[in-house]
Amino acid sequence: MKLYGSPTSPYVRKARVLISEKKLPVEFINEDPWPADSKIPSRNPLGKVPALEIEPGNYLFESPLVVHYLDHVDGKTLTPKDAGGYWQTQWWQAIGNGILDAAVTRVLETRRPEDKQMPEKIEREEARIHRAADVAEARFRGGPYLVGSRFTLADLVFGVAMQYVDFRFAHDWRSKCPKLAEWHEGIVERRSFQETVPPGFTPPA
Ligand SMILES: N[C@@H](CCC(=O)N[C@@H](CS)C(=O)NCC(=O)O)C(=O)O
Structure with a gap:
């Protein structure tokens, strides 16, 4: 492949x-x-x-x-099989994908010539990201994984989304989302995340 x-x-x-x-x-x-x-x-x-x-x-x-x-493809899914875990994992992927869409839309808008940019569009995407992070923080019980007791697609997709926020819309989301901040620190240490860090990105200290 x-x-x-x-x-x-x-x-x-x-x-x-x-x-x-x-x-x-x-x-x-x-x-x-x-x-x-x-x-x-x-x-x-x-x-x-x-x-x-x-x-x-x-x-x-x-x-x-x-x-x-x-x-x-290999029969070793990272999606929980029980109904509760399955739908929770879908929820985290949906919100993670939505954050990605908002962050990408925002960055594309900021790359247009300054006189053609729409500040209200940028603000709308930023508001989406802030709201999504707040709701995710409220839902998360805390701990090393978002769903259950092992790494799932929830951690993968939401982990990529929040590191993309750090890359393209760097701001202090951590002080308002301390459970997610601690979780994210552990997730981005995984070898799979380290190996795929986007060129030009320096993780926040
Ligand atoms: N909904 C698509 C979005 C993919 C996407 O927008 N990729 C960007 C790169 S980050 C791209 O290929 N953009 C090229 C274009 O919009 O012409 C997905 O989830 O795969």
């Missing part, structure tokens, strides 16, 4: 962390979706990364589907 994507994309990073956690035989190929001559649209008609080639010429795209496939 081959995973196409850029090393700074948090959507791609979710798949890379999972591949590392499970030691799956997937080759990572650095391909940028943005240039006009990018080959990504020939792999994913939506023109976005990640794109996972599961057999020659057969691609999966949209990171939730890519993550779902990789989670099940």
Whole structure:
């Protein structure tokens, strides 16, 4: 299998962390979706990364589907099987993916020429991130894992999301979210996170 994507994309990073956690035989190929001559649209008609080639010429795209496939491909799922754990893990992935979407939308807006930027759009995305973090903190009971007593896709997706916030929208979320802050410190120490740190990112001291 081959995973196409850029090393700074948090959507791609979710798949890379999972591949590392499970030691799956997937080759990572650095391909940028943005240039006009990018080959990504020939792999994913939506023109976005990640794109996972599961057999020659057969691609999966949209990171939730890519993550779902990789989670099940070896029969060693990181999703709890009991109904409570299963839906809790989905909840954390949904809110993590929403934070990613907000942080990416925000950063793209801030990269437009200054006179074309919409401050209200930036504020709206920031408000989404603040609200989501507060609700997540209120829901979390504390401890090393978000759901149950082992590392799941909840930790993976929400962990990637909060480190992407540190990368692209650095602000002090930790003082308002102390349980998440402590949990996150442990999660980002995992080898899978260390191996996939986006180039140019220095974790906060
Ligand atoms: N919903 C998609 C979002 C993927 C996405 O937006 N990827 C960005 C990189 S961070 C991309 O490829 N952007 C290229 C473009 O929008 O043309 C997913 O979850 O995979």
